Amino acid sequence: MSIIHVSNIKKSFGNIEVLKNISFEVNKQEVVAVIGPSGSGKSTMLRSLINLERVDNGDIRINGDYLVKNGKYSNSQDVKKITRNMGMVFQHFNLFPNLTVIENLEIAPKVVAGKGITDVHNKSMELLEKIGLTDKKDVYPSKLSGGQKQRVAIARALMMEPEILLFDEPTSALDPELTGEVLKVIKLLAEERMTMIIVTHEMEFAKEVANKIIFMDNGYILENGSTEQLFDNPQLDRTKAFLNKQY
Amino acid sequence: MNIDYLINITIPMLEGAKMTVLLFFIAIILSIPLGFVFTLMAISKNIVVASIAKGYIYVMRGTPLLLQLLFLAFGLPMIPVVGEYIVMDRFVAASLGFTLNYAAYFAEIFRGGLLAIAKGQYEAAQVLGFSKFQTTTKIILPQMFRIALPAVSNESITLIKDTALLYAVAVPELLHFAQTAVNRDFTIIPFFIAGLIFLIMTLVLTGFFKWLESKLKFE
Numbered sequence: 001m002s003i004i005h006v007s008n009i010k011k012s013f014g015n016i017e018v019l020k021n022i023s024f025e026v027n028k029q030e031v032v033a034v035i036g037p038s039g040s041g042k043s044t045m046l047r048s049l050i051n052l053e054r055v056d057n058g059d060i061r062i063n064g065d066y067l068v069k070n071g072k073y074s075n076s077q078d079v080k081k082i083t084r085n086m087g088m089v090f091q092h093f094n095l096f097p098n099l100t101v102i103e104n105l106e107i108a109p110k111v112v113a114g115k116g117i118t119d120v121h122n123k124s125m126e127l128l129e130k131i132g133l134t135d136k137k138d139v140y141p142s143k144l145s146g147g148q149k150q151r152v153a154i155a156r157a158l159m160m161e162p163e164i165l166l167f168d169e170p171t172s173a174l175d176p177e178l179t180g181e182v183l184k185v186i187k188l189l190a191e192e193r194m195t196m197i198i199v200t201h202e203m204e205f206a207k208e209v210a211n212k213i214i215f216m217d218n219g220y221i222l223e224n225g226s227t228e229q230l231f232d233n234p235q236l237d238r239t240k241a242f243l244n245k246q247y
Numbered sequence: 248m249n250i251d252y253l254i255n256i257t258i259p260m261l262e263g264a265k266m267t268v269l270l271f272f273i274a275i276i277l278s279i280p281l282g283f284v285f286t287l288m289a290i291s292k293n294i295v296v297a298s299i300a301k302g303y304i305y306v307m308r309g310t311p312l313l314l315q316l317l318f319l320a321f322g323l324p325m326i327p328v329v330g331e332y333i334v335m336d337r338f339v340a341a342s343l344g345f346t347l348n349y350a351a352y353f354a355e356i357f358r359g360g361l362l363a364i365a366k367g368q369y370e371a372a373q374v375l376g377f378s379k380f381q382t383t384t385k386i387i388l389p390q391m392f393r394i395a396l397p398a399v400s401n402e403s404i405t406l407i408k409d410t411a412l413l414y415a416v417a418v419p420e421l422l423h424f425a426q427t428a429v430n431r432d433f434t435i436i437p438f439f440i441a442g443l444i445f446l447i448m449t450l451v452l453t454g455f456f457k458w459l460e461s462k463l464k465f466e
Contacts, residue, residue: 050374080376088374094367097465098389108375111385140465160375 003028003164003195004049009058009068011044018044019055020219026164026212029193033206033227036216037242042199043168045216049197050166051083062086063163087157091169093149095141101152102128102137105159113160120159127155131185147178151185165189167198171205183209203246207231215239256428256437263421264444266338267410270420274345274406279399281346282353289358300354307351313412316344320416338418345409352402360395361387393463400456404449421445 004026011019018041026032034042047053049060049067057071066074067082074082095104105124109115128134131151141149150170157165167186171179183205189196190209200206206213206227213230215223223230223239234240288300307315320340324330335343364387372382392399413420425441428434 052370052373083374084376086374088371090367090371092365092367094365094371096368096371096386096390098386098393107385108377111381112376112378142466156375 002026003063004197005059005061006049007059009045009048009055009060010071011041011048011053011055011057018219019048022058022219022221024214024221024224026195026197028163029195030212031190031195031210032197032212032214033210034197034199034214034216035201035203035206035242036222040216041219042216046166046168046197046199050086050088051079052088084160085162086164086166087160087162088166089150089153089157089168089170091172093141093146093153093173095149095153095156097141100138100140101133101144104141104152105156108156109159123159124155127158130188131155132181145178146174147181150174150182154182154185154189164195164197167196167200169199169201171200171202201246203231203243215242217242253436253440256424256432257440259424259428260421260437260440260444263419263424264448266413266418266420267407267448270338270342270345270410270413271403271407273342274349275403277342277346278349279353281350283357285350285354286357286361289354290361304351304354307348308355312344312348312409313415315348316341316412316416319344337416338413341413341416341418345406349402349406353399356395356398356402357391359398360391360393363394364390389463393465396456396460396463400453400460403452403456407448407452408445 002025425437428437
């Protein structure tokens, strides 16, 4: 059953068209990796799903509800409700520097969702254990390494219990030796059948963790298929050229 | 020169310093929130609102504080017809003048603080479902204030010294009593004592902000 349904979305920044008729679907419990060269529109596409960018045209449906229909957005109340189903992990973490690790985790469920302190605390401790940062719970983000920050950012997103997690190049800002610890956490989530869309340049990781690959170039989705098919038997020369350059 | 004399001239000066401290607290407590209101106005998308705030900041920063104080204390009552109804106590006029003037500076300081906050902070708050108000109070303000703190500290020290302008609107304060003693006794000792009292006040202030900065280090 498709949980994300995107059809014919278009988006321009000024005169530059960055998304040109993008359509795809994501099913529940699927892990989709979005790959492609820089500037191909991957991040803009991902950000559109959670209303960080506004598309000019097309439909986006999340869980059956229209975020945008024919380029027309639902009212802000509905938009908020629909995007609440999703969590997002950013390239540059975007942790709140004025809050400790555990405060970063707990602020949204407490302030936004109005959940009880005990429940929230149990959940945050459980997630800290999962990402292996229980001992860092009272430090500020400035004291963490990049990999630790990104693991906290993932836990922070999970605190709101989203059905779908979006990752915008989660390892691109990390030193190479720190990417492993972040990818491990994402892999763990994949094993738990979390629905995820991951924009990434890590081809090996995409191959390992994703069941579906979307290859974007120049504002188009050029190929879209199962991981095996796309990596082992790409249909287009452009895809082959891109994959060859990556290895 | 004896201890009794020193005590005798210092006591009225300390009385005068009370005015200084009182004015400082009134001005700082009122001008910081007022300044933040002007910050929000200045960054508003509404051109009229933004222009009002920018015009205000320009006038307040572009004219001498002394002129503004003289205008409030002695100028307003001279306005035909309405003037006689807006005669203020000179200390009240001075407090108003300091508040209005410092609000403009704080507005610019806070605007700088806001500009320094990364766009990603707003995005992270948005995707977590924060309302605009929650984002501002929980995420943006604490960071803005932290970034602005050194400049706020600097401005506060300037304010303490600017209170000497009370002298010009004839509110008896520290310098007034120092000057009186100098003229009466033909000695410059009172000036040194006045300087010392200011140094003590700025020292306390510097210490306070140093403590506050370490408290809000986020480390």
